[in-house]
Amino acid sequence: MVKIAPSILSADFANLAQSVQVVEKAGAEYLHIDVMDGHFVPNITIGPLIVEALRPHSKMFFDVHLMIEQPDRYIADFIKAGADLVCVHGETCHHLHRVVSLIKEKGAKAGVALNPHTPIQLIEYILPMLDLVLLMTVNPGFGGQKFIPEVLPKIEAVSRMIKERGLTTELQVDGGINTQTASLVAKAGANVLVAGSAIFGSDDPAQAVQEIRKAAELSQ
Numbered sequence: 001m002v003k004i005a006p007s008i009l010s011a012d013f014a015n016l017a018q019s020v021q022v023v024e025k026a027g028a029e030y031l032h033i034d035v036m037d038g039h040f041v042p043n044i045t046i047g048p049l050i051v052e053a054l055r056p057h058s059k060m061f062f063d064v065h066l067m068i069e070q071p072d073r074y075i076a077d078f079i080k081a082g083a084d085l086v087c088v089h090g091e092t093c094h095h096l097h098r099v100v101s102l103i104k105e106k107g108a109k110a111g112v113a114l115n116p117h118t119p120i121q122l123i124e125y126i127l128p129m130l131d132l133v134l135l136m137t138v139n140p141g142f143g144g145q146k147f148i149p150e151v152l153p154k155i156e157a158v159s160r161m162i163k164e165r166g167l168t169t170e171l172q173v174d175g176g177i178n179t180q181t182a183s184l185v186a187k188a189g190a191n192v193l194v195a196g197s198a199i200f201g202s203d204d205p206a207q208a209v210q211e212i213r214k215a216a217e218l219s220q
């Protein structure tokens with residue numbers, strides 16, 4: 001079963017609650033919230049206040065993707081604001097085990113994201129602690145970028161690692177996902193597909209959610 005996670009990065013920020021309700025009604029399971037700090041990535045986006053403001057408007061699973069330095073400083077705030085899952089970048093944590101433990105202690109599910117070039121060995125020994133691994137299929141920082149196909153064998157490798165160990169860890173991909181690339185990543189083993197511009201940049205975001213799901217499921 002594939003889960004669809006629309007990224008609000010490409011939504012209408014002046015009408016966020018309405019945009020979220022459209023994709024929720026269309027059956028999207030996760031709401032992907034991209035947090036950028038202007039340090040780890042060049043862009044600046046949203047903070048816990050927006051998560052808190054959106055929370056009463058949706059029952060979706062809030063998946064918060066932290067593209068920030070020193071994420072441990074903000075984990076509690078995002079969870080208090082309504083994050084169901086907090087995903088930190090492995091590249092930003094000197095003490096990844098400690099940061100993942102903190103997310104769980106504060107009551108949320110924990111994910112680790114890896115940039116396209118980052119070796120999967122970074123998560124090898126903490127994999128059993130993780131609820132989700134996020135493999136970036138673009139270099140983080142902006143929506144609307146082109147999918148990096150070199151990540152496909154990496155998706156296969158992490159999927160294999162999860163299966164061989166009998167784990168239930170979800171495997172998420174993020175960046176450049178549309179109906180074409182959805183088939184490729186689902187075939188490689190991804191089960192949570194983030195899509196921003198392909199959904200919110202489309203004339204019919206609800207239909208885009210359904211089409212991406214269909215493309216992914218047909219390829220499995």
Ligand SMILES: O=C(CO)[C@H](O)[C@H](O)COP(=O)(O)O
Pocket residue numbers: 007009010032034065067138139140141142143144145174175176177194195196197198
């Ligand atoms: O984390 C991200 C960028 O760093 C976004 O989630 C991602 O880029 C989604 O946008 P699109 O589907 O348009 O590529």
Ligand SMILES: [Co+2]
Pocket residue numbers: 007032033034065174194
């Ligand atoms: Co993201």
